[in-house]
Amino acid sequence: MIRFENVSKWYPGGVADAVDNLSLFINEGEICVLVGSSGCGKTTTMKMINKLIEPSSGTIYLDGQNIETLDTLTLRLNIGYIIQEIGLFPHMTVAENVATIPVELGWKPLRIKARVEELLDLVDLDPRLFGRKKPRELNASQKLRVGIARALAANPMIMLMDEPFGALDPVARTRMQDEFLTIHQKIHKTIVLVTHDIDEAIRMGDRIAVMRNGRVLQFDTPREILSHPADPFVSELIGDRKALKLMNLISCAQLMHDVSEFRQTWNRDFKAGGTLPGASTIGMQATAQDALAEMFRTGERFLFVEDDSHQVQGVIELDDLFKSVSQGDDARKQ
Amino acid sequence: MDLVGFLASRWQAILQLTAEHLVIVVTAMAISVILGVVIGIAITFNRAAARIVLKFANLMMTIPSLALFALLIPVLGLGKASAIVGLVAYTQLPLIRTVYAGIMTIDSTIIVAARGMGLSDRTILFKIKVPLALPAVMAGIRTAAVMGIGIGAIAGYIGAGGLGVFIFQGINRTSDGMVLTGAIILSLIAILTDQVLGQVLGRVQRRFDP
Numbered sequence: 162m163i164r165f166e167n168v169s170k171w172y173p174g175g176v177a178d179a180v181d182n183l184s185l186f187i188n189e190g191e192i193c194v195l196v197g198s199s200g201c202g203k204t205t206t207m208k209m210i211n212k213l214i215e216p217s218s219g220t221i222y223l224d225g226q227n228i229e230t231l232d233t234l235t236l237r238l239n240i241g242y243i244i245q246e247i248g249l250f251p252h253m254t255v256a257e258n259v260a261t262i263p264v265e266l267g268w269k270p271l272r273i274k275a276r277v278e279e280l281l282d283l284v285d286l287d288p289r290l291f292g293r294k295k296p297r298e299l300n301a302s303q304k305l306r307v308g309i310a311r312a313l314a315a316n317p318m319i320m321l322m323d324e325p326f327g328a329l330d331p332v333a334r335t336r337m338q339d340e341f342l343t344i345h346q347k348i349h350k351t352i353v354l355v356t357h358d359i360d361e362a363i364r365m366g367d368r369i370a371v372m373r374n375g376r377v378l379q380f381d382t383p384r385e386i387l388s389h390p391a392d393p394f395v396s397e398l399i400g401d402r403k404a405l406k407l408m409n410l411i412s413c414a415q416l417m418h419d420v421s422e423f424r425q426t427w428n429r430d431f432k433a434g435g436t437l438p439g440a441s442t443i444g445m446q447a448t449a450q451d452a453l454a455e456m457f458r459t460g461e462r463f464l465f466v467e468d469d470s471h472q473v474q475g476v477i478e479l480d481d482l483f484k485s486v487s488q489g490d491d492a493r494k495q
Numbered sequence: 496m497d498l499v500g501f502l503a504s505r506w507q508a509i510l511q512l513t514a515e516h517l518v519i520v521v522t523a524m525a526i527s528v529i530l531g532v533v534i535g536i537a538i539t540f541n542r543a544a545a546r547i548v549l550k551f552a553n554l555m556m557t558i559p560s561l562a563l564f565a566l567l568i569p570v571l572g573l574g575k576a577s578a579i580v581g582l583v584a585y586t587q588l589p590l591i592r593t594v595y596a597g598i599m600t601i602d603s604t605i606i607v608a609a610r611g612m613g614l615s616d617r618t619i620l621f622k623i624k625v626p627l628a629l630p631a632v633m634a635g636i637r638t639a640a641v642m643g644i645g646i647g648a649i650a651g652y653i654g655a656g657g658l659g660v661f662i663f664q665g666i667n668r669t670s671d672g673m674v675l676t677g678a679i680i681l682s683l684i685a686i687l688t689d690q691v692l693g694q695v696l697g698r699v700q701r702r703f704d705p
């Protein structure tokens with residue numbers, strides 16, 4: 162979808178290359194996270210995709226087409242762009258902000274109105290309540306929601322997001338990250354996300370490019386990066402509690418096994434529904450880390466996994482959790 | 496002659512000179528605002544040009560107003576043309592400066608977002624920069640207008656008419672009534688203009704300020 166081929170960027174007067182011979186392939190529909198400390202070239206890399214910055218050498222392809230051959234405005238109209246400050250237009254209402262690109266494209270008023278409502282619904286803002294508000298009346302999360310809606314207005318193939326959650330407090334950040342993942346499941350865009358927060362990268366990314374001094378040190382799935390860091394710098398960036406972070410990436414649905422096996426092993430007294438009386442349960446979407454916390458809370462070495470309608474689908478034992486992180490690769494293959 | 500006596504006996508001349516004054520100032524301001532806004536916007540695209548233009552406009556305003564009019568007389572002669580051109584030149588600085596500053600102080604992240612999403616320079620200028628600079632521009636117009644009304648008195652001195660005629664003739668003839676009439680009406684117009692434009696400014700600010 163997006164391909165960097167030996168792309169470098171040096172700024173006039175810069176000491177070193179801001180981006181140094183970067184090659185990268187970003188798949189359609191994936192969330193690709195560029196992570197690294199401040200000044201490592203993430204923003205520069207991202208801005209070369211929508212031609213806000215021109216590479217000093219190398220080529221960027223979009224769907225196989227060299228972006229230099231594409232009309233700049235058309236290219237940008239097909240790429241949603243969200244920056245940390247969001248940059249909502251303060252003199253326009255929320256609805257007018259979201260309608261910016263459709264108006265620029267000359268859509269009919271009725272179509273624009275319908276699209277704005279659809280988008281505000283998507284980002285969980287009531288159009289009747291928020292449509293007429295001005296950006297100054299919104300909190301940071303709401304601004305981000307409007308920014309996402311505005312970027313999605315003309316249904317772009319790609320979204321570029323530069324530290325989008327950076328202005329949020331920790332609680333709001335986690336919530337917006339989750340909500341964005343839910344939105345992403347509905348819209349299925351190719352997303353390039355820039356962050357300096359490795360936990361955010363692990364949480365959001367299908368694949369993560371760890372950058373340093375304008376180079377990509379490692380480009381892989383969060384699991385692979387956690388379990389096999391390619392470089393001391395990557396290890397350092399990941400930091401402590403690697404196993405716990407890894408457990409965050411594994412869902413209970415992936416870990417659970419059949420209740421019948423559990424019955425044989427433990428030979429305990431079962432209720433009709435298949436669980437032990439009073440035994441604790443956890444949702445399928447919960448993570449291995451959640452399961453561990455729950456086991457520590459109850460003091461039991463197992464718990465049952467339920468689906469949304471509270472039907473028991475399987476069981477997880479403490480041993481499964483151990484195995485999941487000490488053999489990270491095998492657990493994923495299930 | 497006292498003030499009341501003067502007002503009663505010369506009310507037709509008063510009306511005529513007031514109208515004349517307004518015509519000169521309004522004409523000059525219309526030209527000045529258009530010119531100032533266009534120049535102010537144009538120089539936001541070029542830093543070097545901006546420096547030169549702002550220096551030049553500053554120079555215009557530094558020249559004493561009487562001297563500026565005097566310099567125009569050999570070129571445009573005595574009369575309204577000199578008065579209007581002088582007023583335009585004199586009121587350019589507040590206009591150019593506020594338009595320029597109004598646009599340049601817009602939060603740069605707004606412009607980055609706008610460019611990044613694919614808006615054309617034209618759309619960005621007319622739908623984002625100009626509306627966001629409007630409060631500053633209105634403030635500039637207000638300053639320029641009040642300045643223009645006051646300095647417009649000098650038009651009376653260079654044969655263009657207006658309320659300055661009363662003031663200068665009154666001084667020559669040591670007629671307090673005449674001087675006061677000119678000065679008071681001039682002040683009233685200035686105060687009224689300031690108030691009205693202040694109201695408009697408040698409304699623009701409520702509409703466009705972040």
Ligand SMILES: Nc1ncnc2c1ncn2[C@@H]1O[C@H](COP(=O)(O)OP(=O)(O)O)[C@@H](O)[C@H]1O
Nearest residue numbers: 172173175179198199200201202203204205206
């Ligand atoms: N416009 C610019 N002019 C000169 N140097 C720049 C410019 N933008 C970024 N840089 C430099 O390029 C490097 C990479 O910057 P950037 O891509 O913004 O990093 P990041 O987004 O990872 O923090 C930094 O050393 C920064 O100082």
Ligand SMILES: [Mg+2]
Nearest residue numbers: 203204205323
């Ligand atoms: Mg950055």
